[in-house]
Amino acid sequence: MRDQNIRIEKATTLKEKPDPTTLEFGTLFTDHMFILDYTEELGWHDGRIVPYGPIELDPSATSLHYGQTVFEGLKAYVTKDDEVQLFRPDQNVARLNRSSERLRIPDLDVDYSTKAIKELVRIDKDWVPKEKGTSLYIRPFIIATEAHLGVSPSKNYKFIVILSPVGAYYKEGINPVKIAVENEYVRAVEGGTGEAKTGGNYAASLVATEIVSKKGFAQVLWLDGVEKKYIEEVGSMNVFFKINGEIITPDLHGSILPGITRDSVIKMLEHWDLPVIERRISMQEVYDAHQNGTLEEAFGTGTAAVISPIGQLTWNNEDMIINNGQTGKIAKKLYDSLTGIQYGEIEDIFNWTVKID
Numbered sequence: 001m002r003d004q005n006i007r008i009e010k011a012t013t014l015k016e017k018p019d020p021t022t023l024e025f026g027t028l029f030t031d032h033m034f035i036l037d038y039t040e041e042l043g044w045h046d047g048r049i050v051p052y053g054p055i056e057l058d059p060s061a062t063s064l065h066y067g068q069t070v071f072e073g074l075k076a077y078v079t080k081d082d083e084v085q086l087f088r089p090d091q092n093v094a095r096l097n098r099s100s101e102r103l104r105i106p107d108l109d110v111d112y113s114t115k116a117i118k119e120l121v122r123i124d125k126d127w128v129p130k131e132k133g134t135s136l137y138i139r140p141f142i143i144a145t146e147a148h149l150g151v152s153p154s155k156n157y158k159f160i161v162i163l164s165p166v167g168a169y170y171k172e173g174i175n176p177v178k179i180a181v182e183n184e185y186v187r188a189v190e191g192g193t194g195e196a197k198t199g200g201n202y203a204a205s206l207v208a209t210e211i212v213s214k215k216g217f218a219q220v221l222w223l224d225g226v227e228k229k230y231i232e233e234v235g236s237m238n239v240f241f242k243i244n245g246e247i248i249t250p251d252l253h254g255s256i257l258p259g260i261t262r263d264s265v266i267k268m269l270e271h272w273d274l275p276v277i278e279r280r281i282s283m284q285e286v287y288d289a290h291q292n293g294t295l296e297e298a299f300g301t302g303t304a305a306v307i308s309p310i311g312q313l314t315w316n317n318e319d320m321i322i323n324n325g326q327t328g329k330i331a332k333k334l335y336d337s338l339t340g341i342q343y344g345e346i347e348d349i350f351n352w353t354v355k356i357d
């Protein structure tokens with residue numbers, strides 16, 4: 001990138017900060033946003049932090065019709081020493097570029113993009129809520145903006161970063177959720193866009209999620225798109241099972257989103273010398289383990305909830321109650337350790353956090 005500058009145009013009036021105890025997910029936005037433009041002639045250019053607000057888009061913009069978009073999600077936390085820090089932001093920028101590659105979007109300069117995210121959070125630092133469990137959700141994304149209805153990669157793009165203060169995912173401690181195994185709809189297939197963080201994957205998942213939520217389930221567990229036998233992931237989380245002392249998670253084979261929380265959990269379990277295996281795992285295997293009493297724990301992992309214990313898994317109308325519907329020991333230990341690092345309460349021996357000075 002030729003122009004490494006970030007132009008800053010501050011908002012003249014600042015919004016009132018919300019009450020941190022009533023925060024929801026993704027409904028309020030801060031005073032500023034970051035925008036970077038792309039054209040074929042100039043490449044990525046004109047990086048700027050400007051007041052948060054609507055953007056102008058031609059109605060024929062490629063992203064609106066053919067879904068040429070990618071996004072990321074990470075968080076900023078206030079530590080006990082009143083410092084603001086991010087969790088593994090380099091991983092999010094690297095993954096954004098991998099998603100972009102799949103969607104034929106030009107890649108970003110990793111250092112510049114990370115600097116832009118940090119600079120934006122610094123400017124809206126007072127928006128990072130301090131209450132335990134709350135955080136500032138960071139949403140970097142790229143949209144194709146060329147005014148053209150032809151199906152081809154856009155010539156123009158916008159990389160935008162917006163910030164949203166979010167509430168504690170769990171109000172009182174972590175709570176196990178009920179999950180329905182999805183036998184009809186699929187999320188992704190190998191060769192498709194499952195491993196890219198792109199809007200279309202979510203659009204395709206809405207129907208199934210809506211059906212099960214009416215029956216009281218929090219999410220669906222997706223099976224592979226070909227045989228509907230092998231476990232993929234849960235909603236917007238990766239999934240882990242503890243069977244007979246061994247912790248198993250589906251391997252990344254193209255249709256699963258490579259979660260950063262998933263990677264952190266694997267590294268943490270390895271650090272604790274607990275056996276963790278990435279391999280293909282069928283729903284039948286999990287069912288059999290439940291039948292013979294060796295399914296000890298199940299939990300999802302993702303930036304929003306960090307660790308989400310699964311208390312019930314329902315497959316073909318059969319309810320499997322896992323660990324008496326309680327949070328398992330491993331899930332609890334992972335949750336405490338990861339959030340401990342994120343909120344600066346325990347030493348970050350992995351070097352995962354990045355301070356905003």
Ligand SMILES: *Cc1c(COP(=O)(O)O)cnc(C)c1O
Nearest residue numbers: 236237238257259260261302303
């Ligand atoms: C973002 C996402 C995850 C979790 O990724 P993290 O980096 O851990 O937040 C898992 N599955 C899907 C489909 C996702 O979009």
